[in-house]
Amino acid sequence: MTTADAGQRSSDLASDKSNEIDKPAQGAQAVSPANQSNLDMNAIIEPVAHEMKLVEEWLTTNLIDDSAFVGDLLKQLFMSGGKRIRPLVSLLASKASLQDESVDPHHCKMSRLHIILAVLTELIHSASLVHDDVIDKADTRRGKATVNKRFNDKMAVLLGDLLFAQASICLARIMNPNIVGVYGQVLGDLCSGEISQMRQQFSLKVDFDAYIQKSIGKTASLIAAGAHCGAILNARDNLVVQSLKDYGLNLGICFQIVDDLLDVTGSAASTGKPVGGDLKNGLITAPGLYILERQDDISSRFAELIQKGKIEEEEGLQEAIAIMKDYGGVEQAERLAQSYGEKARQSLAVLADSPARQSLSDIIDYVLLRKS
Ligand code: FPP
Numbered sequence: 001m002t003t004a005d006a007g008q009r010s011s012d013l014a015s016d017k018s019n020e021i022d023k024p025a026q027g028a029q030a031v032s033p034a035n036q037s038n039l040d041m042n043a044i045i046e047p048v049a050h051e052m053k054l055v056e057e058w059l060t061t062n063l064i065d066d067s068a069f070v071g072d073l074l075k076q077l078f079m080s081g082g083k084r085i086r087p088l089v090s091l092l093a094s095k096a097s098l099q100d101e102s103v104d105p106h107h108c109k110m111s112r113l114h115i116i117l118a119v120l121t122e123l124i125h126s127a128s129l130v131h132d133d134v135i136d137k138a139d140t141r142r143g144k145a146t147v148n149k150r151f152n153d154k155m156a157v158l159l160g161d162l163l164f165a166q167a168s169i170c171l172a173r174i175m176n177p178n179i180v181g182v183y184g185q186v187l188g189d190l191c192s193g194e195i196s197q198m199r200q201q202f203s204l205k206v207d208f209d210a211y212i213q214k215s216i217g218k219t220a221s222l223i224a225a226g227a228h229c230g231a232i233l234n235a236r237d238n239l240v241v242q243s244l245k246d247y248g249l250n251l252g253i254c255f256q257i258v259d260d261l262l263d264v265t266g267s268a269a270s271t272g273k274p275v276g277g278d279l280k281n282g283l284i285t286a287p288g289l290y291i292l293e294r295q296d297d298i299s300s301r302f303a304e305l306i307q308k309g310k311i312e313e314e315e316g317l318q319e320a321i322a323i324m325k326d327y328g329g330v331e332q333a334e335r336l337a338q339s340y341g342e343k344a345r346q347s348l349a350v351l352a353d354s355p356a357r358q359s360l361s362d363i364i365d366y367v368l369l370r371k372s
């Protein structure tokens, strides 16, 4: 399928005024992110299980290209076991914010536009990760060789660009200028979040404000976009739209803090990434920031390990990790993640009670408990 064909397919979807969503093609895989905690992920997905299958089908079978080589690469990328948290949040928020039929029968059912929105969100996420692996010189992601490792940086930059192009086609098919504006802003936020992070490397001047701003840029802005654009499609009022945006922002910050914690407390086997990789790259995240805040002998030693580049060697890295674990850095960062999780939960109060709203709440616990 050419890009034009892919656009046409999106166009077909967008121009279909019916609210009916097709059954997924035979053989489409159900999405089941690893059950990483006591929470039952299948129960969380349940309210949008059918729509998640359609998203999965789109990502793994519809994203083909004229070039068999590129088509295979895309397929491998999307079959490599991503958690699909972003499309899941997007679909659940879309469903939880549907209009009541008695109020507006045109916006009371999930439509194909909600599916495209969820696909678009995952496409941008995947594109940014392919580029991020070039920036971070990462060899593995999700336990598999990255595109830059398998081929080279040029290939990874171009594949990431191709995914952004596919995302633009989805965006065009949604035909909503507000949503184009939101996702345009997200692309800028992703880049400026990465630029801030680069400028913070090996710097002891990073504070929590800069850390949170960077986390919003690189992670939370995209989750927030997916969370509130469904409510825009559903023609909901500003209170609902803004509440879902706040939900996504706070969930996204919570997600990033947990990600940063896993760099310290996780295992390479479960995260698919080397332990301590952030710190080794000079990135001081929440658990390290709490140590620096102490302003005592412990924080001086921690700062010394960073300033003298000792964290780039195994012995110094292990010492820094032990300090974050033994002197409360990890515990305090866990509490910080929980506080953002609770803020996200509070934002759901404006929505009517529904299974989709319950799942949005359960995702917060899933994110807080995740191990990969
Ligand atoms: C992962 O961070 C990276 C991101 C969440 C966003 C990366 C964004 C870009 C590279 C900019 C994208 C470009 C355009 C044109 C919008 P991480 O390194 O902390 O996570 P990881 O450990 O999973 O790699």
Ligand code: MG
Residues within 6 Å of the ligand: 132, 133, 136, 138
């Ligand atoms: Mg990275």
